[in-house]
Amino acid sequence: MPSEFDIIERFFKKSVPNEIVGIGDDAAIILASQTIEFAISTDTLVSGKHFFPDTDPYQLGFKSLAVNLSDMAAMGAKPRWSLLALTLPKNLTGNDNPWLSNFSKGFFDLANSYQVALIGGDTTSGPLNINVQIIGEIKRGKALRRNNAQADDDIWISGQLGNAALALRHERQHIILPLEEKTRCLTALLMPSARVELGQRLVDLAHSAIDISDGLAADLSHILKASEKAACINIDDVPCSPFVKENLSQPLIRQCLLAGGDDYELCFTAPEENRNAIASLGIELNVSLTRIGKILTGNQLIIEDSQGRSISLDNKGYDHFIS
């Protein structure tokens, strides 16, 4: 069975006119005026695939926009407008059912906090399917792309990885997290923070960026493939919560950090001379920013531990057609 990426590559990737970034980045770019580009992206959440059918609709409304804001963050774009295509089973649309009201509240609470307007959409009945499109603005030529990582760039990660993956394992009763950790991880899973301000501020500091939705290994590999570069990262430098480091088994930690998915943190590459500026930006925005490795010439992703031992990873990331 082909993967999501195979399907796009085989059936839907066609050449597009000049000056446009087409399929294959976090968002497409179209020229709006002589000085402004629009970044456009769409993400679908499917019941039973991306969320449990009984997920709180407020959180679902919030997350359906958050995952799209994250694509804008990865491009360095300022999100401006959104459209919402909702396919709803009839049991959710009864007059007495607060589902839609709560979903809408979650969506708008996040939209309003970024002054993103909901300008259109479509509503139909069928199995629950939530599709959001987002449009952001960016100065012409400034978008953070996947294909511009340079040899010797530092590789940076915002925030912590693996929390959403741990929450999922807790929900599936594969592990049991103590209350505080559980709350923190569930928030990361259900109401992720898109790094919208960070992305916009990185456009003059970073060479390339991606948001980590499928897992660090898979998403960093997208940068490497598009940029025709290699990378070496130190797994022990990848940021995670102290609880995780102290209490969970090393294979589980590595699985969650490298292939967890649903992190919605940014992975970006930047020249060494911008280290201080990036560190200062992290302090200003109150976002931890961590260097985890280097971009190299070649085409491999090398993952090592602090002792220089090579780590192999069977399941590189989250793919909707394999998982």
Place this chain on the structure above:
Amino acid sequence: MPSEFDIIERFFKKSVPNEIVGIGDDAAIILASQTIEFAISTDTLVSGKHFFPDTDPYQLGFKSLAVNLSDMAAMGAKPRWSLLALTLPKNLTGNDNPWLSNFSKGFFDLANSYQVALIGGDTTSGPLNINVQIIGEIKRGKALRRNNAQADDDIWISGQLGNAALALRHERQHIILPLEEKTRCLTALLMPSARVELGQRLVDLAHSAIDISDGLAADLSHILKASEKAACINIDDVPCSPFVKENLSQPLIRQCLLAGGDDYELCFTAPEENRNAIASLGIELNVSLTRIGKILTGNQLIIEDSQGRSISLDNKGYDHFIS
């Protein structure tokens, strides 16, 4: 149970910044530059709701774009870019299954004929759900809106109505169409012609427009509500195929013409002084354009026959949450 329109009105219609057409027209409008606006729209097709599960994937790919092109036509915009969010059941994505290849061919055959680029999307697994977003260009301030019908405007219809509704009744074996009619009606249902050129040429001739997707009565009512106007139309002037007029019962004809849905023809209103120019445009584009009534002051939709008898219609149109 609330209708699709109630849901949008209650939960998702919020005020948006100046100079933007938000929820409630065929497309939203955002300002791209000092002289250009972008029209943006999205439409979802759900298996078992908008199409039979065994629909030919080539036709489905074609139609999923066509219904979005029709929204651009209704705004008078030139379609430029599209995004495709596909939710696919696993049985359609097997390596030996030609479904995706045929779907993609249908989509691109239509896209290429209008030079519409597919610039992004999302692919995930789940119950079949096809969502297309489209972005078109239009000169600033020129978009055809629903809210600008003027008293004494002529009401015009492009092409013929009711063909898709008849095809559906044939497929459900409620009626039996002879082969030639069946072919014609099925083409209207499965591979509708969006009136893209017509829409763009109407921006200097028409006051308001909508595409007929939910049925003439429902869609004309959207213009009347948005424009705060009334209308009177003559049901006997509404264009349909000669076969229909000669062979089908009057109640069935009226039901199909007024509430059929899936026509994707344009309904537009224009001042009387543009009658000749509009007639010439129809000849130039080889599209029949028919006057069916007048816009009036007030707030009612009056439907009469050629004898001046009032027609009442129980089921005004197609609504995904009622039908």
